[in-house]
Amino acid sequence: MADASGVKWLCTEDFALDMEFGADLGNDFELSGLRERIAPGSLIWCPGTEYGGVVDDDSPTHTRASDSISYHGRTWHGVLAGFVVHPDSGKSHVVESGDLNAITARLLERCGIGAPFSVTSEESASVTSWQVSRYADLYSALMRMYASVGMRLAITCDDGSVRLAAVPSVDWGQSLGSDLEWTATRNARPVNHLTVLGKGEGTAREVVELYADAGGNVSTTQTLFGLDHRGDTYELTSKEGDELASAGRSKLAKYQQDRNSAKATLPAGLGVSVGDSATFTSAAYGVRPTVSVTGLVVNVERGVATVTPKTDGKFEEEDID
Numbered sequence: 071m072a073d074a075s076g077v078k079w080l081c082t083e084d085f086a087l088d089m090e091f092g093a094d095l096g097n098d099f100e101l102s103g104l105r106e107r108i109a110p111g112s113l114i115w116c117p118g119t120e121y122g123g124v125v126d127d128d129s130p131t132h133t134r135a136s137d138s139i140s141y142h143g144r145t146w147h148g149v150l151a152g153f154v155v156h157p158d159s160g161k162s163h164v165v166e167s168g169d170l171n172a173i174t175a176r177l178l179e180r181c182g183i184g185a186p187f188s189v190t191s192e193e194s195a196s197v198t199s200w201q202v203s204r205y206a207d208l209y210s211a212l213m214r215m216y217a218s219v220g221m222r223l224a225i226t227c228d229d230g231s232v233r234l235a236a237v238p239s240v241d242w243g244q245s246l247g248s249d250l251e252w253t254a255t256r257n258a259r260p261v262n263h264l265t266v267l268g269k270g271e272g273t274a275r276e277v278v279e280l281y282a283d284a285g286g287n288v289s290t291t292q293t294l295f296g297l298d299h300r301g302d303t304y305e306l307t308s309k310e311g312d313e314l315a316s317a318g319r320s321k322l323a324k325y326q327q328d329r330n331s332a333k334a335t336l337p338a339g340l341g342v343s344v345g346d347s348a349t350f351t352s353a354a355y356g357v358r359p360t361v362s363v364t365g366l367v368v369n370v371e372r373g374v375a376t377v378t379p380k381t382d383g384k385f386e387e388e389d390i391d
Contacts, residue, residue, distance in 0.1 A: 071108065071112060071113065071114050071115075072112065072113040072230040073109070073111070073112055073113075074109070074111030074112060074113075076113065076185065076186055076230045078229060078230055080106055080108075082104070082106075083372050083373035084103065084104070084105065084372065085101060085102070085103045085104050085370070085372075086101070086102045086103040086369075086370070086371050086372075087099060087100070087101050087102075087114075087116075087121070087368070087369070087370040087371075088100045088367075088368070088369050088370075089121060089123070089145055089367075089368045090145075090365060090366065090367045090368070090380075091120075091145045091146075091147040091148065091344070091365060091366060091368075092147070092344045092363075092364050092365020092366055092380060093210075093213065093344075093364045093365060093382075094364065094365070095365040095367075095380065096148070097144060097145050097147045097148030097151050097209070098123075098142065098143065098144055098145060098148055099114075099123055099142065099143055099144075099145055100140055100141070100142050101114060101125070101140065101141040101142075101143075102138070102139075102140040102141070104139075104141075107139070108125060108128075108141060109125070110125050110126055110127060110128065111124065111125060112124070112125045112141075113125075113186065113230050114143075115227040115228075115230070115232075116227075116370060116375065117227070117228055117229075118226065118227075118228060119226070119227065119375075120145075120146060120147075120224070120225035120226060120227065121145075121227075121368055121370065121375065122145070122146060122227045122232075123143050123144050123145040123146055123148060123149065124143050124144055124149060125141045125142070125143040126142060126143040126144060127141070127142050127143070128140070128141045128142070129141075129142065146187075146225050146227065146232050147209050147225070148209075149183075149187075150183075150207070150208045150209035150212070151207045151208065151209035151210065152207070153181040153182075153183060153207065153208040154181075154205050154206070154207055154208070155177060155180065155181065155202050155205065155206055155207070155208055155211050156180075156205065157202075157204070157205075162204065163201045163202060163203075163204055164177075164180070164201075164202040165199055165200065165201050165202070166197065166199075166200050166202065166215075167196075167197060167198050167199055167200065168196055168197070169193055169194055169195075169196050170194040170195055170196065170197065170215065170216060170219070170221060170236035171189050171190055171191070171192060171193070171194045171234075171235060171236055173197070173200075173215070174189045174212060174234055174236065175189040177202075177208060177211065177212070178208075178234075181208055183208075185231075186227075186230050186231050186232045187232045187234065188231060188232070188233055188234070189233070189234045189235070190233060190234070190235040192235065194221065194235070194236040194237075195219045195220070195221050195236065195238075196219070197215060197218065197219055200215050200218065202215070209223075213344075213345070216236050216239075216345065217239070217345060220238060220239055221236045221237060221238055221239060221345075222236075222237060222238075222239045222343060222344060222345025222346065223235075223236065223344070223345065224236070224237045224343070239343075239345045239346050239347065240342070240343070240346045240347075241346070241347050241348075242342065242346060242347065242348040242349070252334050252335060252336055252337075252350050253334065253335040254332050254333065254334045254335075254350065254357070254359040254361075254385075255332065255333050256330060256331070256332055256357070256359070256385045257328050257329065257330065257331045258329070258330060259298075259300055260282075260300070260325040260326055260328050260329050261282075261300050261301065261302045261322070261325040262281060262282040262283075262294050262298075262299065262300050262301075262322075262325075262326075263279070263280070263281050263282075263292065263294075263299060263300065263301035263302070264279075264280045264281075264301070264302055264303070264304055264318055264321060264322040264325070265277060265278075265279055265301065265302070265303045265304070266278040266279075266280060266303075266304045266306060266314060266315070266317070266318030266321075267303060267304065267305045267306065267307070268306055268307065268309050268310045268314040269307060269308065269309065269310040269314075270310075276310050276311075276314060278314055278315050278318050280315075280318050280319060280322050281293065281294070281322075282294075282322055282323075282325070282326050284298075286323075286326035286327075286329055287326075288319050288322050288323050288326070304317075304318055304321050306318070330384055330385045331382070331383070331384060331385075332359035332360070332361055332381075332382075332383045332384055332385050333361070333381055333382055333383075334348075334350060334359055334361045334381045334383070335381075336348075336378070336379045336381065338376045338377055338378045339376070339377065340377075340379065342363045342379050343363065343366075344363050344364065344365060344366060345362070345363065346362070346363045347360065347361065347362045347363065347383070348360070348361060348363070348381075349361075357385060358385070359383055359384070359385050360383050360384060360385075361381035361382060361383030361384075362381065362382060362383055363379045363380070363381055364380050364381060364382045365379070365380035366378070366379055366380065367379075367380065
């Protein structure tokens, strides 16, 4: 642990740490159980890992039995997510080419990020004319760019220095073993009828009816009925006309993209990282979900870490009997 200036002053195993990081997660942590008092702005980390971040606030609690305090803050991933990649004046996007690590260093400089962050000088994979999504946060921008060439973001913290590097993603394939316990959920019938509610009140309210067919194509013609029909409503009270219809089509199309989506519940302790992928097979039912590791939930108690992966992916339809 270090103060806001980076001066290390405490090393202990007497704490409890809960954190999560990755896509669609909070990228934050809660630290409790410390006897010592720490100040907002302090840096915390588990040496040699990506588990750490900056303390943003504290929450003291008093009961009749005792007093306690917990600390909350952003993980290193959350710090990166707090910076937006702005294009140069007169440009619509940031476009980068070259080695991923060199690009990462340039993007950190563009965002004004200095210590404790640094980027390895080792060579990595490269991209050509990679266009950063307009006003994307830095963490998401790096994740997307790395994934486009089969890489992932590695973060390592030692002595308060946070080192970033682009490293190859691991495709675990089916090497995790058939005896591994897993649970997957397949969304085989997404919403196929969307009633889009726009501006207006009562009978004057604008309504657009949209449908998706068995192939996921969106139109104004219904082709699925009875038990195959699955409807929902979508309220957009500030939109009307073409803008309302376009937003509704995008919403229903997103439902179709989730067709045959898979989420696998994996046991802790596998050693996977955000950006890795894995494939699982159930010979009994003829299904094979392939998922990407999109996040990790980390619990550290007295120096022992338990890491639970979060996943997202697809069932391969040709493998379903």
